[in-house]
Amino acid sequence: MHDRNVINAGMSWHPSQLWVARCVRLQRFLATLVMGVLMAMAMAAPAWSADAQVVIVLSERSTSYTDAAEALQAELVKVGVARADVAQLTIEELSALPIAATPAPKVYAAIGTLAFSQLANRDIKVPIVATLLPRLSYEQIAQSPQRKSTGPLAGVVLNQPFGRVLDLIRLALPGVRKVAVLWGPDSRSQAPAFQAAAQQRGLQWAEATVTAGTSAYPAMQNLLDDAEVLLGVADPQVYNSSTIQNILLTSFRARVPMVGFSAAYVQAGAAFGVYSTPPMLGRQAAALVRNAMLGRALPAAVQFPQEYAIGVNANVARALSLSLNDTQLTERLRQLERTP
């Protein structure tokens, strides 16, 4: 009622006044339109504005990487960094930028091995925080003599600390004394860390190493005779989509549960596993990025994930006569990690 009166009132202007009013309205409309377009452009654009304080570089624009990047950005925003101060782009997009448009942030965040290795090969003087990559990849890049970047490096890796995995094994399979591990050429370097963690927990181990070009099966057969549980440690020579079939079938027949290192492995047939998802790592990397922004020193050693999830394959567990409950196990593992 009220509005109509106002409209009606507006409609009673003099024709010349109407024309001026229309111009003004038109101008305002155009201005709003232009500003809206600019804002939309600003938001939709890869946001590599030269004054971004943090540049997140993704190895590729697929789900896992974008999830990690988004979580990183969201965490930064939570601690007070302006959204506009964080830019996200892929390593391809970064490489395609003209020199003039090269960003100059306070910190780089690399998501994935490719992004990290390429950033490390650029003349970057600011800190680089790498995440969503295995420890071996991080260390290979960080310690490479060919590295061109000179700023400090930090990383949050995908690998779970052996202590955590062994604690989970002891909680899930209380009677187990001996843990079997199948090392590959890449994962072999982790053997001392594993052995130390196992010894600390009073566990024995049985190991076999698969060398490049040979089959994993003979080594695994010997292990399975002795083993009560098979701990999976990522190495593409040993665990890949073609070998996983046989590893899971053979270990299942031998009634030896496998501990997987990703949700995919647990679903494929590993009895249970502990792993960290991309958002979890993104959030943890955000803390390091924030510290770097504030000029604080970065930790020298690589960081293991603090957040984790435990997955249980109920069907496999039942078939192996194991009673596993993922919520219970998560609860108990967290408790165990809390106590010093």
Add this chain to the structure above:
Amino acid sequence: MRLPTCVLVLIGGLAQASFAQQSVATSEKDFLQEMPLVLSVSRLAQRLDETPGAVTVLDRNMIRLSGARDVADLLRLVPGFQTSNSFEGDAPQASYHGAYNGYSSRIQVLVDGRAAYSPYLIGSIGPGLQLVAMNDIERIEVLRGSNSASYGARAFLGVINIVTRDPADTLGAKGSISLGDNGIQDTQASLGWSTDKANFRLGIDRRYDAGLAGSAGADRITRLNFRMDYRPSAIDEVQFRVGGYDTQAALGYFNDPGRPQRDRFYDSRYLQLDWRRNLSLDSDLALGYAHARESYEDVFLYPLPAPFFGTVVDIGGYALSDTLSLQHTLRISPQLRLVWGSELRREQVVSKPIYNTAAIQKVDFTRLFGNLEWRFASDALILNAGGLLERDSRGTDNFAPRVMLNWHMVPGQTLRVGASKAYRPPSSYETSGNVQFSTNGVVLQINRLSRGNVQAESVLARELGYLGEFPKLALSLDVRAFHEQIGNPIKSVGYDLPAGTTLFTNASGVSQTSDYVNAEDFSIHGLEYQLKWRPWMGAQLVVGQSLTTIDSADTVEATAAPKSATTLMWTQKLPGGLDFTLTHQAQSLAKLHTARETYAFNRTDVRLGWPFRVGTNKADLSLVIQNLGPSIVDFDNTLFFQRRAYVTFRIEQ
């Protein structure tokens, strides 16, 4: 000069390509990528304490340590089995709950899921037990009990499921040779290789010995087996198997013109194609086709009195079987799992001497089966309810249901109770066998003239079982108490023909022949148990005992199974890495396969093995002495299993 370089480069390239893995560095992809579902619903085999029946598993290690050269001989270690090492019944036999006659047809034999009984030899499982070389066996699961619902028709009293080794486990070259007493000469070689998506194995072996004491001569088997496992995608698996064996066995008896000493040739060939597709997290589909062919050659001269010369007796022929099967495994909910499927099978037997016609004796079977596994009371109770519906082209319909309830009283202690009905349809020989000997148009004798008035035999089996696991004592115990009511058992009976039908008559001048009829019902009841114990480090003791009573009006039939049979297998690791095995079998009075007299026997075997390495290859030298005691009468009362020793050398990459 450029050509050789090209060739070298090509060879180099091929050599590189043949190395399966290319160097891929660890990256986050290992942690983030999707993995194909491996332990899908059909691969999660039921736990031993949840199977609807008593299962004895003979694994590869036990097979090797037993020193057995044939699967039939190995099965003597399973409670409730009667076995024979003679080739007189065309192949060493194994039967469960009674050796009723020369052919064991009351149990089913499956080799990698394919029914391998012999349609030619009246459904005998002996030939099927010979299909696989001992070194190629991964494990043998013996289900002691009727289970047509899961294992098809003919799983009458039990099922023997032979599972061959996965080609991925047998990559590289392997060989073994055994030499010893009684002319034992067994040689075996196999080669396994793999490509990006497939694994292959080709094996050839030969089994030879001079036969049992009192037998007509040597027995020789030559086998060839090929298997390919191919994974075209993450959700598909294709398995292809082809192979066969040739047997040359000396049969017959001295001074027995009706069964003279001669060589009999029996060949078996098979081809099997299986496709398994993982439809979803909870559903698998399997499609299979199998073709098998047997040929039987047995020719001898039968001397005749004047005015006839001799007549050539030829009891040869061949048989074919084709099977098309479909099976769907579905996890409806965490508590409910369904396996159902359908099978079409055609059996064809051709033998003019045995059927008196060159026409194909054809029987078509159409089967529908299903089993529902329902777990309730928080997994403490598991109910397996299933059935098999079979129609054959001779017009009979049979429905074989099975119900079994497993109760986990406490973790590790399970009680099992159930009942099942199973059928054995009559084989072609039992319905239409027609064995006549004529010369110059004169009918001399008619050994068999089946009149076809025979229907399937049935069994109603009720059982109470117990399975206990005592991990602290490293002991497990499996007990089965059973009552098997056999209805309409098929028996061979003689009958008289009209006077003058045949030239040869019995003492009273009557022409006689024989037929298969359904005889009087009888029942088998008893108790079987198997105990597995690891008393101290490096030792394993497996003790089995079977107490069986056959309640039958036929006194001969009542002795087909011993009242008590005990087996013991003790394996011990000795210092120096040697392994020692002692096997003992004691059986109380029981009739032989084709003799009415009853015999009791003991048999003790020992094996001493020395594993060592030749470079990077695993090798094994062993000495086996079979039957340390006196000779054991086997199959009939003229054949004896005497003591024999042999040495085996085995090597693998």
